[in-house]
Amino acid sequence: MGVIFFLIGCSVFIALIFLAAFFWANKTGQHDDTYTPSVRILFDDEVEEAGSTPTERSEAS
């Protein structure tokens, strides 16, 4: 039954990773705007425009 110490250690460790991820998201402002991304994702990609730079779009998201 000593394995229970190991398992609890694992679960707390994983929970800590999630906590750290939340802190990171909070710090980098990912919760600042909770509305606009939901609209942004619905915009169509423009097929007729071959000249536009797709890298900039991905940067914007």
Place this chain on the structure above:
Amino acid sequence: MIVSKTTQCYHCGDEVSHTAYEADGHAFCCLGCQSVYQILSSSNMQQYYRYNTHPGKKKTEASVRYEYLDEAAIADKLIDFKNDEISVATFYIPSIHCSSCIWLLEHLYKLHPAIVMSQSDFLKKQVNIRFKHTELTLRGLVELLVDIGYEPKITLQDVIKEGRKFSQKGLIAKIAVAGFCFGNSMMLSFPEYFGMGAFEARYSEFFGWMNLGFALPVLLYSGRDYFRSAWHSLRRKELNLDVPLAIGIAVLFVRTAWEVSSTSGPGFADTLCGLVFFLLVGRWIQERTYHHLSFERDYRSYFPIAVTRLGEGGAKPVPLADIRVGDRLLIRNNEIVPADAILLKGQAAIDFSFVTGESDPVRKVLGEIIYAGGRQTGEAIELEVVKAVSQSYLTRLWNNEAFKPYERNFRTFSNTVSRYFTVTLLGIACSVLAYWFLAGDGVRAWGAFTAVLIIACPCALALSSPFTLSAALSIFDKNRLYIKNTAAIEQLATIDCLVFDKTGTISSPSASRMRFEGSLLPHEWEMVRAVCKNSSHPLSRELVKWAGEGSSESLSLSEYREIAGKGIEAIVSDYRIRVGSASYTGAPGNEKGSRVYVSIDGEVKGCFLVAQPWRQNLGLVLGELAKERRLHLISGDNDKEKAQLRSIFPPQADLLFGRLPIEKMEFIQSLQAKGHRVCMFGDGLNDAGALKQANLGVAVSDDINNFSPGCDAILDGRSFVKLPRFFRFAKDAVKVIHMSFGISLAYNLIGLSFAVTGTMSPLFAAVLMPLSTVTIIGFTTVATHLYARKNQLIKS
């Protein structure tokens, strides 16, 4: 007016009259809308029109000049980040309102190659633009935004405010830590609650230490604000609700630490973590704010960021702060006079409507002083500054005592109750301690003492106000009354005296003042206007203004006559036109004022109705409000409408006219001295002092994104009719708080009856605390919505 077809403008959706602008088969209402379309279509961005029909907004204000953005000193203030090649700037754009706006503002790179990236924030109405400043200047960027109909609002205050944005990030991090510890410690506490066999008992010590480990960050990090607040409150010799909370948290931790270290029990770590977690969530809910509204605006956000100074090197834009006494300024049409100054050159017609409430432009002669805040209408004028911006007649108001920056302390219900609560709680705990000591049971005495402090910890009590008021806040918000914070709602419920400003507050600036009943053909319409143009009677001027500019061809006019008190008459293109009262034009019907009849060759064609400029149902609203409160009116305007207002306002109301901003403030003070709790309704800068002085200041605005002075709440003019319901609902919300206080006290009593005997198990605390919390959250939410439905603020 006869409109043959009702086409809508492709850009803004306004009705298009017969002289339409057209492009690509789409009709436009004006040149502005058409040119935006052309800019977008030339960059292949018609997609803008695909996400929403008529996504644009008509440009209403005259364009501002942006030369000042070329000044490095000003531009640097606006730019967030700059390196050799790239600049980043954030703009506040009030006209962001739909998904098309987001699309357009995020595809600016298609309009100009120098724009690298742009990202919009819909709720804050901001756009963050990254651009190559070697190819596009800041001014060029702003002008580009203006050209496509998204004019950024650049004011002094927003620039300054940029640096100290309100952030909840710290609070969210604390909630995350508390939530993390809550979940984990609850998991580790379950074995104890379900009962462990003798075989597993060796784990309980390990679980206890783990739990203590989780309680530590909650105590030291998440919960530290409660200790700080309790300490501050004690030093001020007050007892706020944070005092018993801090005692509860501390006792929970000490008892847990003692039980774990002495292996005498499992401790209360999960209760402690849960308590702090719920409390912080309540605080977070309470601190939600409006990102796109500012309640702290003063003259700085009304004034321009820069003015044109005339110097040896010609005209040059300078920041407002650099204006000195003796400087010569050039003020163009529609620009604001930023400081008290003497008129040196030009025809000044200053529109002071926003400053004094006086609606007609004031003419000034050379050498006369023009006070700051007025807007020049007409040609450009030259002025010499006689007082610094901050010392001017208008801005001096902000140096007044009422504007000293201090946190306005509303006396809230929970603050009042907490005093008695804390004293009672400590009294019970101490008497329990004394009782068991006298009974000779020292261990039980400490157990019962700490149990009382733990179980009576007013968690549910502390949550009932935030949850009720934030639910009420969102209901007010849906009805377009935007309240600064939750404490202001409680304030709203106690108001017994209302003071109204006139212009812009109870009268609506946008209300169409005229209506025509009858029918006139377009050429007859032209003739009526031609006649009215010759008259200087206010009604005629109003009529011409309303009818708008017609075709430029001038009609020949002869035998013009004006009969005072009756009407005007003239012969236009062989037609005899009469405009005036019913008897004069030969119209049947009563002689009630504010009706102007039109007859052509003796035949009555119809009449103009001069509608009241008052807000819809003003009489009804005031009548309703007057039932429980005193009403007063204070205006900076003259008393020409006094008789009319007298009939609308209740007889005991004071109607004061021609008052200075400082007198408005003093009037509020005098009412407060009589023991009234005053709510001021105003809209302009001249009301700023009164709004600040009043127990609750409400700014009435027809466009909430426009300037509104510093206040506690912003009311959209369209919701003015709902005012009586708002007051009733605020009272109901306070009633809900009282009821939920009752419920949480009942929970406390149940808990106490166990605690005083010293037989409280950790499981009991772990169940009672979340149960009472959930009850309170559920009750307040449901009750608030039921009351909102009762007051018809939400649809059932």
